[in-house]
Amino acid sequence: MATLKELSKVQERFVGGHRLCAGCGHGISVRMILNAVEDANVVVGCATGCLEVASTIYPYTAWNCSFIHNAFENAGATISGVEAAYRALKKRGRIDRDFKIIAFGGDGGTYDIGLQSLSGAMERGHNIVYVCLNNEAYMNTGIQRSSATPVGADTTTSPAGKVIPGKQQPRKDLTAIMAAHNIPYAAQTAIHSWQDVHKKAKKAVEVEGPAFINVLSPCPRGWRYNTEDIVEITRLAVETRFWPLFEVENGKWKLNYKPKKYVPVEEFLKPQGRFRHLFKPGNEHVIKAIQEEIDRRWLALLERCGETPELPPR
Amino acid sequence: MKTKVALTGNEAVAQAMKQINPDVVAAYPITPQTEIVQIFSSFVANGEVDTEFIAVESEHSAMSAAVGASAAGTRAMTATSSQGLAYMFEVVYIAASLRLPIVFPVVNRALSGPINIHCDHSDAMGLRDSGVIQLFSENAQEAYDNMIQAVRIAEHPDVRLPVMVNMDGFITSHAMDVLEVIDDETVRNFVGTYVPEDYLLNAENPISMGNFDMYDFYFEHKRQQVEAMKAAKEVIKEIGKEFGRISGREYGLVESYKLDDADVAVVVLNSAAGTAKGVADELRAKGIKAGVLKPRVYRPFPHEEIREALKGIKAVAVMDRAETFSTCGGPMFADIRNALYDLKNDIKVVNYVYGLGGRDLRLEHVEQVFEELENIRKTGRVDETVKYLGLRE
Numbered sequence: 001m002a003t004l005k006e007l008s009k010v011q012e013r014f015v016g017g018h019r020l021c022a023g024c025g026h027g028i029s030v031r032m033i034l035n036a037v038e039d040a041n042v043v044v045g046c047a048t049g050c051l052e053v054a055s056t057i058y059p060y061t062a063w064n065c066s067f068i069h070n071a072f073e074n075a076g077a078t079i080s081g082v083e084a085a086y087r088a089l090k091k092r093g094r095i096d097r098d099f100k101i102i103a104f105g106g107d108g109g110t111y112d113i114g115l116q117s118l119s120g121a122m123e124r125g126h127n128i129v130y131v132c133l134n135n136e137a138y139m140n141t142g143i144q145r146s147s148a149t150p151v152g153a154d155t156t157t158s159p160a161g162k163v164i165p166g167k168q169q170p171r172k173d174l175t176a177i178m179a180a181h182n183i184p185y186a187a188q189t190a191i192h193s194w195q196d197v198h199k200k201a202k203k204a205v206e207v208e209g210p211a212f213i214n215v216l217s218p219c220p221r222g223w224r225y226n227t228e229d230i231v232e233i234t235r236l237a238v239e240t241r242f243w244p245l246f247e248v249e250n251g252k253w254k255l256n257y258k259p260k261k262y263v264p265v266e267e268f269l270k271p272q273g274r275f276r277h278l279f280k281p282g283n284e285h286v287i288k289a290i291q292e293e294i295d296r297r298w299l300a301l302l303e304r305c306g307e308t309p310e311l312p313p314r
Numbered sequence: 315m316k317t318k319v320a321l322t323g324n325e326a327v328a329q330a331m332k333q334i335n336p337d338v339v340a341a342y343p344i345t346p347q348t349e350i351v352q353i354f355s356s357f358v359a360n361g362e363v364d365t366e367f368i369a370v371e372s373e374h375s376a377m378s379a380a381v382g383a384s385a386a387g388t389r390a391m392t393a394t395s396s397q398g399l400a401y402m403f404e405v406v407y408i409a410a411s412l413r414l415p416i417v418f419p420v421v422n423r424a425l426s427g428p429i430n431i432h433c434d435h436s437d438a439m440g441l442r443d444s445g446v447i448q449l450f451s452e453n454a455q456e457a458y459d460n461m462i463q464a465v466r467i468a469e470h471p472d473v474r475l476p477v478m479v480n481m482d483g484f485i486t487s488h489a490m491d492v493l494e495v496i497d498d499e500t501v502r503n504f505v506g507t508y509v510p511e512d513y514l515l516n517a518e519n520p521i522s523m524g525n526f527d528m529y530d531f532y533f534e535h536k537r538q539q540v541e542a543m544k545a546a547k548e549v550i551k552e553i554g555k556e557f558g559r560i561s562g563r564e565y566g567l568v569e570s571y572k573l574d575d576a577d578v579a580v581v582v583l584n585s586a587a588g589t590a591k592g593v594a595d596e597l598r599a600k601g602i603k604a605g606v607l608k609p610r611v612y613r614p615f616p617h618e619e620i621r622e623a624l625k626g627i628k629a630v631a632v633m634d635r636a637e638t639f640s641t642c643g644g645p646m647f648a649d650i651r652n653a654l655y656d657l658k659n660d661i662k663v664v665n666y667v668y669g670l671g672g673r674d675l676r677l678e679h680v681e682q683v684f685e686e687l688e689n690i691r692k693t694g695r696v697d698e699t700v701k702y703l704g705l706r707e
Contacts, residue, residue, distance in 0.1 A: 041517045041520075043386070043514045043515065045382065046524075052524075052526065053526045056522055056524070056525040056526050057525065057526050057528065058525040058526060058527045058528070058531050059525075059531065061522035061525065063520075063522050064520070065520050066514040066515070066516070066520040066521055066522075067514075067520075067521075067522040067523065067524075068381075068382065068385050068514055068522075068523045068524050069523070069524035069525070069526075070378055070381050070382065070405065070408055070524055071378070071404055071405060071408060073374070074374060074375060074378035074405065076375075077340075077370060077374070077375035077376075077378035077379045077382070078378045078379065078381060078382035079382055080340075080368055080370070080375070080378075080379045080382065081338065081340060081368065081378065081379030081380060081381060081382025081383035081384075081385075081386065081390065082382040082383065082385070082386045082514060082515075083382075084338045084340070084366040084368050084379065084382075084383055084388075085337060085338055085366070085382065085383040085384075085386030085387060085388040085390070085514075085515065086386065086515060087366050088337035088338050088365070088366040088383075088388050089337065089386075089387060089388060089515060091364065091366075092337070092364070094387075095387075095515055095517075097515075097517040099515060099517070116371060116372060116374075116375075117371070117372075117374070117375050117378065119371065120370055120371030120372070120375055123371070124368065124369070124370075
C-alpha cells in the first residue's frame with residue numbers, strides 16, 4: 001500500500017477553483033478515489049448534482065482530465081458509451097493510450113433516478129468504476145429526501161413535523177443491490193479512513209469488469225454539522241455501525257472494520273441538525289427503532305461475511 | 315457498382331449501417347424499429363461489422379450511451395420509434411447542444427396514448443425543436459440513401475449535429491420495396507473515417523464536456539446551434555450533389571413534383587408523397603394542374619426553397635401526420651404558412667391532418683384534397699382552414 005507521501009506526488013485531477021462548500025465530502029472523496037488511478041489517463045463521467053455544478057461552471061473546469069456530464073439519471077449509460085468507444089478505438093488501432101473510466105453520481109442520481117441506467121451498465125459488464133458520493137439526500141436542490149436518506153432525518157420533503165418526525169422509511173441497501181449483479185467488485189467506504197478508500201478504489205480500478213463503490217460523503221448543509229467536523233462525523237457513522245465498511249469481491253463478502261466497543265447511534269445523531277428533533281421528549285422511540293435496525297442489519301452483515309453474528313461489547 | 319435488390323425499409327437501413335460500419339451502436343427494441351437493431355446485431359454476431367454493440371436497458375440509455383461514445387471520439391448510432399424517442403427526449407437535446415454527430419434512424423410511429431403501434435409523425439414532431447437535423451424518406455431507397463448521407467452531414471465541421479433519419483412505420487419499414495444499393499467500398503469511401511476535433515479519449519488534450527452553463531454563456535451557445543443549422547442547409551445540398559455522383563440519385567432540401575406550372579399543390583412528408591404524386595399524375599391527365607412538394611429536410615426548415623417552389627401556386631394544402639392541439643392545425647402547416655407569408659402572393663393555404671395512428675391514406679382522400687383546392691382556387695374562398703382526412707365525424 002502506498003504511503004501518503006507517495007500519494008501526494010500523484011497527479012491531481014480534481015483541482016482548486018471548484019465551488020464545493022466548506023466541509024463537503026465530495027472533493028475529498030473524488031481526490032482520494034482518483035489518487036488510486038495513479039498516472040493512468042482518466043475519463044470521468046458525472047451525473048447532474050452538486051459535484052458537477054460546482055466543478056464545471058463554464059468556461060472553467062476543476063477537472064484536470066477528460067470529463068463528461070450528460071444528464072441526471074444517465075451517468076451509468078454515458079460511461080458505458082465512453083467505455084464502448086474506448087474498446088472500439090483500441091480495436092481499430094485509432095488510439096494506443098490506456099484509460100480508466102470512472103463515473104461519479106450522488107445518491108439521488110444513483111439510488112433513485114439513475115438506478116436503471118446503473119443496473120444496465122453493471123449487468124452488461126463494462127470495464128468501469130461507478131462511485132456513489134452518498135450524502136443521503138438531494139442536496140443540490142436543497143435537501144430533499146432520497147431512498148438513501150436514513151430514518152428520522154429532517155429533510156425538506158420529509159420534514160420533522162408535529163405529527164411525523166422526519167423520514168419514515170429505512171434506506172435502500174444499494175451496495176447489496178449492486179453486489180447482487182454479480183459484479184467482480186462492490187464496496188462501501190467512508191472518507192475518515194484514506195487507507196480504506198484508497199485500497200478499495202485501487203481494487204475497483206484494477207479489476208477487469210464493472211466495480212461499484214459507495215462512499216459516505218457528508219454534507220454540512222443537509223446534515224447541519226460544523227464544517228470542520230466532517231471527518232469526525234464520518235468516523236462516528238462507522239463506529240456506531242450506521243455505515244459499515246465492507247467489500248464484496250467476486251461474490252465473497254468481507255467486513256473491513258469491526259468497532260472495538262458498542263457505540264450507541266446517538267453519538268452519530270447528536271452533532272447533526274437533521275436529527276435534532278429526535279432528542280425532543282416523545283421521540284425516544286424513533287432513536288430506539290434506528291438503533292434496533294442498525295443492530296439487526298449489522299448481525300445480518302456479519303453473517304453474510306462469515307463472521308460470528310454478535311454485537312460489539314458494551 | 316450498383317445492385318437492384320428487394321428489401322424492406324428496415325432491412326435497407328440496417329444494410330446502410332452495415333456498410334457504414336459505425337464504431338459504436340447502442341440500441342433498444344421497439345416496434346416498428348426493432349428489426350433494424352435485430353438485423354444489425356446479427357451482422358455483429360457474424361463478424362460482418364466490427365462495431366461495438368451495446369444492448370442497453372432503455373432508449374434513454376441508448377441515446378445516453380451514444381452521447382458518451384460520440385463524445386469519446388467515435389461514430390455512434392442508435393435507432394428508435396415513438397415512445398422510445400419520447401423517452402430519449404432530454405438526451406436528444408443534450409446530444410445536439412454538445413454538437414455530437416450521432417446518426418439515428420427513427421421509424422415513425424404514433425405516440426401513446428392510447429397505445430398504438432402504427433404510423434404517424436407525432437414522435438418526430440415532438441423533437442422538431444431539439445436542435446437535431448431531421449431528414450424524411452419517402453421509401454426504402456430514400457431511407458437507405460439518407461442514412462449514408464446523414465453521416466457526412468452530421469460530421470461536417472460547419473454542422474456537427476445529430477441527424478435523425480425518418481421513415482414511415484410499417485408502410486416503409488416493413489413493406490418490401492425494390493431499391494438500388496451501392497457497393498460497400500463506394501459507401502465506405504463516401505463516408506470516410508470520422509476524425510473528431512476534441513474528444514474525451516484524447517490523452518494529449520483532456521476536455522470537459524457538458525459543463526454547467528449560466529446566463530452569461532447559454533444564450534450564445536444556443537445561437538451557435540442556430541448557426542450550425544443554417545450552415546447545414548448548404549452542407550446538405552453539397553452532400554446531396556456528391557451523393558448523386560456515386561448513386562445517380564441527387565438530393566436537395568425539398569423535392570418539387572410537377573410544380574412549375576401547377577395551380578394547386580399538396581405539401582407532404584414521407585411515404586404519403588408517393589401517394590400524392592400518383593394522384594397528381596391522374597389529375598393532370600384530367601386537365602387539373604396538380605403538383606406535390608415533399609420536404610426532405612424538415613429541420614432546418616427550408617423556407618427559401620419552399621417559398622421558391624410554391625410562389626406561383628394559387629392554393630396549397632399542407633398535409634400533417636401529427637396534431638399540435640393548438641386548434642390551428644398540424645406542425646408543418648404553421649411552418650409552411652410562415653414561409654409563405656412574406657411572398658404576399660395571396661396563396662390560399664389550408665391544412666389536412668391525416669393518418670393518425672396508422673389510419674390509411676387512400677388515393678381518394680388525396681383526390682378529395684386536390685378537388686377542394688381547385689374549389690378554393692376557383693372561388694377564392696376558404697370555408698375551413700383545418701380538416702381531417704378519412705375520419706368518422
